[in-house]
Amino acid sequence: MNYKNSKDIFEKAVNIIPGGVNSPVRAFKSVEKEFPIFVKSANKAHLMDEDGNKYIDFIQSWGPMILGHNDERVIKAVQAAVLDGCSFGLPTKKEVELAELIISMVPSIEKVRLTTSGTEATMAAVRVARAYTKKNKILKFEGCYHGHSDSLLVAAGSGLLTEGYQDSNGLTEGVLKDTLTLPFGNLEKVEKLMEKEEIACIIVEPIPANMGLIETKKEYLEGLRKLCTEHNTLLIFDEVISGFRIAAGGAQEHYGITPDLTTLGKIIGGGYPVGAFGGKREIMDMIAPVGDVYHAGTLSGNPISVTAGFETLSILKNTPSLYTDLEAKVDYIVEGIYKLSEKYNVPVCVNKAGSLFTIFFTDKKKVETLEDVMASDTTKYSKYFNAMLENGVVVPPSKFEAHFMGATHNEEILNETLSAMEKAFIEISK
Template structure:
């Protein structure tokens, strides 16, 4: 494919933007490519500035559950914008969207809108600490909760070792209260809880990890976390920035049948516009200013455009529950198709699928935690990515991201993808 215009734009962008991108995940450096510059998108397709068309399986990192440019969301948008694009004041859609979220999600009594998933998790941690009057939190290696200081941490030498900063610029003092445990390893969490029985404010987890590839938590593990948090009076936080309203209308809480104390959302609740939210039990959320003493604010939180589109989308998803079954069926169809190809070619790789989320792991190791994920081959993924990219299939340029399906993807398109995956796997096998 010709990428001349993208190359020229990237060269210009590098003069003014660090690395030429506004988020590292867009860099494509991991697969030895320049970033793709988008012109427009429609349905299941995305079109770059050079006129190349791609079947899009990034879907704006999840929120485009109906596909791009859906009439439900774009028709009438000009009229909404003419009323005003920002007020910094309350609008009716804020209440409507908040009610939709609370009605949909187990144990969600109140919700506060913010502007990103990072802001949502950062705020939830603060609220949990203020509510419990404790400082320490538990997170899990391989789970990404945004780039706030206390959550930008990698594990130490063991479950009881405090984490170390993942990035320069994060002081060690900022993560000294963050303990990192092993995903799907309840014993590691019990050990921490027993050592700090009165100090753990919260346990935060992606119930289906989407940032080390798609790795679902074992149901028994999540049930165990729920029980431990009850026993030690800690707040259980589900980070549903990826899974909320995508895995199921009620998110992973509905999928697993487990009720957390708090949950965080992003992306999809604004139909793709910048947005986030956190919420939970009334007794916890009543501590948030101006009701209570814990301060959290956002001048543009509840932006009217995001609230309008989010209300339209969640209303639609609520009244079309069959969409989730159809998306899961598409995910299963793609998974079984890839597994059949792997078997035919004698390749021992792993395919994980949860609803409309999918990842092919280039390893023969069974995966349930970040340690196993790290055994994947970057070289194999790079070859796989490039082959599909040149065939007009766009995946996230990282082996540790999800493949997102949308309502706009058709069976015929999935069959085309499987044909090209067969070609890509042949190339991988020759490495």
């Protein structure tokens, strides 16, 4: 592949934007590529870069593009909305309609507030939890990522793991003291900690997807629910990724567990900037202007984002078969990966949930903890990434992220992907 234009753009970018990118994982650093591809356009399951290369896309904007890029129904709705004006700083009917739709789909949400990003949603949810419980400390799990507000950048996953650290620099001692962390999946440790610490909330990705994908056991989430109820601690499900991806009602519907608060993002904006947090009425009514927990935003509930989100969620709600299709496609690819693994003697463990999967290059039969993830082979992942790119498939540029399957990945595209994977496995086996 020729990447000349991307390289030239990156050389310019790197002098004027830190690292040349506006979100670290885009830099391709951890997969040993000097510069990223710069995307010019996208359509359905494909991306086109500035050099005219065409790729099958398994990043899907890190989740939002579940319907594929440029879904005609979403575009049509957005085009109409744009002509009505793009931001008013006053409420619109569409915000109310989206709120209604979210409430109808996510079992635990009785009231919801829109934000501009997932980061704002988790930040505000933690603030409300502190106000509601009158406690300061929060508990999060190592390798889970909840956006980049200070208190959630401790022992974090995603781009931080990719960059080789977990606590961001620039956090105060107070923040570090108030954010308690434990390994994901160990209920006993949570139980012990809660006996001695007063904790406002446990925030968790019910299906972690930011240390690579981890398959969650239902009993673990049930255990967290029980402990939170016993200790007057709020349970926050961060469903920014799992929401509308694992099922139309997110992981909470899939597992039948009711968190006190839920944070959302990505899909609810249909590719435009958005986030949301919601939950029990009595908790949500602590937020200004009803209560005195402040949350605001010039672009919160932006009319264009809300329109794209409403259209996307409506389609998801009205097409339940979409989820079984997505899962079947993931199963097909995962089965293919295990066959290649055997054929070329490249041991892997593939974790999957709904429309998400991660390939770990490892001898382990199960990858269940951050430790297991860390022990998987980074060099092999880099080879995999680069071979896939050369063969026209963009996969996550980090072993700590998930592959995202979309509605427009058809049989032909899946078979093309498996052919590219075969070439990647041959490369790795050398």
